[in-house]
Amino acid sequence: MAVTVRIPTPLRRFTNDQSDVEIDGGTVGEVVDNLEAAYAGIKEKLVDEAGDIRRFVNVYVNDEDIRFLDGAQTPVKAGDSVTIVPAIAGG
Amino acid sequence: MSNSTAPALAGVCPLIISAIGQTPLLKIERFTTHLPDVSIFAKMEMFNPGGSVKDRPALQMILDAEASRELTHDRIILDSTSGNTGIAYAMIGAAMGYEVELVMPESVSVERRHVIQAYGARLVLSDPLEGSDGAILKCRDILAKNPDRYYKPDQYNNPSNPKAHELHTAPEIWEQTEGRVTHFIATLGTSGTLVGTGRRLKAFDPAVRVIAIEPPEFHGIEGLKNMDVSIVPGIYDDSVWDEKIQIETEASYEMARRLTRELGVMVGQSCGAAMAGALQVAERNPEATIVTIFPDSGEKYMSTPLWQ
Numbered sequence: 493m494a495v496t497v498r499i500p501t502p503l504r505r506f507t508n509d510q511s512d513v514e515i516d517g518g519t520v521g522e523v524v525d526n527l528e529a530a531y532a533g534i535k536e537k538l539v540d541e542a543g544d545i546r547r548f549v550n551v552y553v554n555d556e557d558i559r560f561l562d563g564a565q566t567p568v569k570a571g572d573s574v575t576i577v578p579a580i581a582g583g
Numbered sequence: 584m585s586n587s588t589a590p591a592l593a594g595v596c597p598l599i600i601s602a603i604g605q606t607p608l609l610k611i612e613r614f615t616t617h618l619p620d621v622s623i624f625a626k627m628e629m630f631n632p633g634g635s636v637k638d639r640p641a642l643q644m645i646l647d648a649e650a651s652r653e654l655t656h657d658r659i660i661l662d663s664t665s666g667n668t669g670i671a672y673a674m675i676g677a678a679m680g681y682e683v684e685l686v687m688p689e690s691v692s693v694e695r696r697h698v699i700q701a702y703g704a705r706l707v708l709s710d711p712l713e714g715s716d717g718a719i720l721k722c723r724d725i726l727a728k729n730p731d732r733y734y735k736p737d738q739y740n741n742p743s744n745p746k747a748h749e750l751h752t753a754p755e756i757w758e759q760t761e762g763r764v765t766h767f768i769a770t771l772g773t774s775g776t777l778v779g780t781g782r783r784l785k786a787f788d789p790a791v792r793v794i795a796i797e798p799p800e801f802h803g804i805e806g807l808k809n810m811d812v813s814i815v816p817g818i819y820d821d822s823v824w825d826e827k828i829q830i831e832t833e834a835s836y837e838m839a840r841r842l843t844r845e846l847g848v849m850v851g852q853s854c855g856a857a858m859a860g861a862l863q864v865a866e867r868n869p870e871a872t873i874v875t876i877f878p879d880s881g882e883k884y885m886s887t888p889l890w891q
């Protein structure tokens with residue numbers, strides 16, 4: 493049930509510089525947990541102490557913002573893409 | 584009667600760009616009532632006509648390029664931006680008769696896009712995943728394909744960016760505090776604000792401490808850059824700051840909301856980071872006169888998680 497997770501540049505140091513990684517999971521939350529299992533340290537950047545996706549982190553399933561879906565409970569299926577978009581940096 | 588012979592009227596600007604700079608300094612006492620000898624001031628850059636601190640470097644870069652003849656009216660002003668510099672170029676371009684083309688990541692807030700387009704500038708969107716560095720690289724490509732068509736100010740590498748702050752921001756702060764500033768705090772994006780203002784304040788008084796505020800490597804503070812995970816701007820000079828403080832996204836947003844709700848000062852995300860840093864410095868230096876920069880207002884963030 494692998495989805496493609498698209499990793500933004502500031503987080504690629506966790507993924508050995510890969511921009512796309514294949515991760516299993518039935519929901520966005522499971523994908524994040526499995527991402528952590530594969531690339532330790534990345535989850536804490538995306539999820540707060542309460543286990544929720546941080547409010548400033550933009551996560552899309554295909555082209556939909558998960559804030560307008562079911563957040564971390566948003567279901568995903570094989571072949572979907574989960575995209576993590578960074579903030580707009582300086583200048 | 585011809586206009587040129589009419590006497591200048593006090594407070595009347597011949598062009599919108601002459602309203603850039605000379606921004607007010609706001610004294611913020613609310614959060615330091617337990618520190619009676621600390622003073623915190625914020626330079627209110629939202630009062631520039633384009634709505635941000637970036638009007639200053641944008642104007643300086645364009646004026647300097649006109650003076651050196653690198654920019655002529657047959658060229659289009661092209662640069663990559665996170666938004667505020669783009670708005671500044673678009674406004675100045677409209678006022679001075681230049682076409683403007685801007686490269687921004689597709690993830691930029693809709694407000695910024697609309698403002699830029701309202702001024703008549705053209706937008707090229709870059710891959711949101713690659714962030715601002717992606718916009719920088721795409722902009723380089725566009726220029727390489729048509730080098731004669733464009734003038735690229737290149738805000739990340741143009742010394743006129745910090746120069747705007749050396750010539751104006753720092754002397755304004757020096758005068759507005761009557762030379763009493765002891766600590767200067769600014770957030771890091773291109774680093775022009777920190778490097779230029781900090782450098783000149785230290786020239787006025789070498790004892791002034793300069794503190795840089797950086798975001799974490801993965802953050803939501805629009806306009807700021809963590810230098811460890813970004814293309815480092817050519818103008819960045821880390822010898823200017825004495826100390827660097829990292830402020831989390833959540834803490835920045837929370838402070839921006841408090842400034843808005845408790846003081847009626849509707850500020851942008853990076854102002855919250857600047858204020859949070861100023862409060863840390865105040866705790867450690869209970870007699871300090873601290874000046875920080877509030878780069879823009881909160882209005883352009885209505886669609887972002889700051890207010891949602």
Ligand SMILES: Cc1ncc(COP(=O)(O)O)c(C=O)c1O
Binds near residue numbers: 667772
């Ligand atoms: C909102 C905001 N804050 C801070 C900055 C950082 O300013 P500088 O580029 O001078 O470092 C920027 C730069 O674009 C900005 O847009």
